[in-house]
Ligand SMILES: O=P(O)(O)OC[C@H]1O[C@H](OP(=O)(O)OP(=O)(O)O)[C@H](O)[C@@H]1O
């Protein structure tokens with residue numbers, strides 16, 4: 531099948547953009563961060579039979595990196611709550627899918643790619659508590675450094691701290707693309 535000129539052009543533009551972007555955290559450094567994060571989670575949650583919830587879409591890669599490194603029985607499900615939907619600034623949270631595991635009385639580990647302002651994880655944590663979760667833990671691959679966080683919301687487990695810029699890779703997108711990129715990348719300043 532022939533790729534349309536339009537798609538080919540878009541693909542070339544994305545390649546050109548990526549070539550101008552800066553890599554903030556290398557793929558190797560992210561592997562080290564996932565391994566440390568998993569070690570911390572193993573220490574805290576082994577024996578608790580937690581429910582691990584990947585926060586889609588961004589949490590897909592973090593969950594995929596962490597889960598094989600968790601050395602205890604757990605149940606896995608996912609939820610899809612989004613407020614950026616391809617944009618570089620956040621809007622209202624929209625739920626697209628809720629978890630299919632009963633959370634009452636369970637310890638729940640939310641896994642996501644980034645804690646930015648915290649609106650997403652605060653709402654998801656609240657939802658889990660309303661569903662009867664005994665305790666909600668938060669694990670993120672990245673934690674963005676600024677003073678706009680939802681008060682009281684912190685990650686229990688964090689891979690790397692990142693500066694206050696729009697980043698992508700390791701599950702995070704740029705207009706829907708680049709989630710599959712290993713490592714953390716930023717747009718050139720001012721773009
Ligand atoms: O801390 P916040 O400011 O709320 O931002 C963090 C959220 O933003 C991203 O999700 P997004 O809404 O982009 O959906 P996606 O996972 O499908 O990319 C990311 O995966 C987090 O869930």
Ligand SMILES: Nc1nc2[nH]cnc2c(=O)[nH]1
Pocket residue numbers: 614644646647695696697698702703704
């Ligand atoms: N891709 C991406 N998604 C986000 N969601 C919240 N902050 C960010 C960010 O910096 N990059």
